[in-house]
Amino acid sequence: MFFDPHWQIIANDFPFLLLKKVSGEGKTIQYDSITCDAETLSSDHKHLLTNDNQMPEIDSATWNNEKSHSGKHSLKLTKDKPFGITFQPANLQTGDILCVTVWRHSDSSNIGALILSNGKDFYLPSSSGINKDSAGWDKLVLYCGVPVDHDGLKIYVWNNGNTPIWFDDLEIKKYKTPATAAVSQ
DSSP: OOOOTTEEEEEEETTEEEEEEOOTTOOOOEEEEEEEOSOOBOTTSSBBOOTTSOOOBOOGGGEESSOOSSSSOEEEEOSSSOEEEEEOOSSOOTTOEEEEEEEEEOSSTTSOEEEEEOSSSOEEEEOOOBSOOTTSEEEEEEEEEOOSOOTTOEEEEEOOSSSOEEEEEEEEEEEEOHHHHHHHO
16 A cells, blocks of 8 residues: 555556645545446437436447446447547546546457547557456556647547457546646636
8 A cells, every 4th residue: 555644645546546745735636527337328329328417429339238347238349330439528627637447348458449539639549458357348547637739639439450349337537636626616
């Protein structure tokens, strides 16, 4: 266990630790959490519903009940339908810290990626899974600071191979740094 009176653990998502230098004020870092378990489609069948009723875009043909990490559904991405769960987080500010996770089921650890991109000069992929379970699901994790140019920042999953893969249980945690928390209050 990490212990140093000058540092506080504000996020612990193995194998990553996010630390904050402790000031005399003892302020706590706040975060918002959005989850999408692929269980509920919108009435137009073009969106999934999140825990806070946001609606990430999907191709309804990818909504699938063959495999799931939790619940009964996931997204099955193929060579012909390679993209899924396109999500554009709201209320981002430069300096916020994002921790994005999603569970992936694939026959190969080289296929399937979690992506953050603004479509211009910011592109951050994660394809190395951790915490593989007995059912064959592993977790993809991305940490990043929200860039200055975050207009159009999107989170999505991608099948970059030729064999089918499944994604489930997307979670986005947005940590407010002391500077961004003061601006948003």
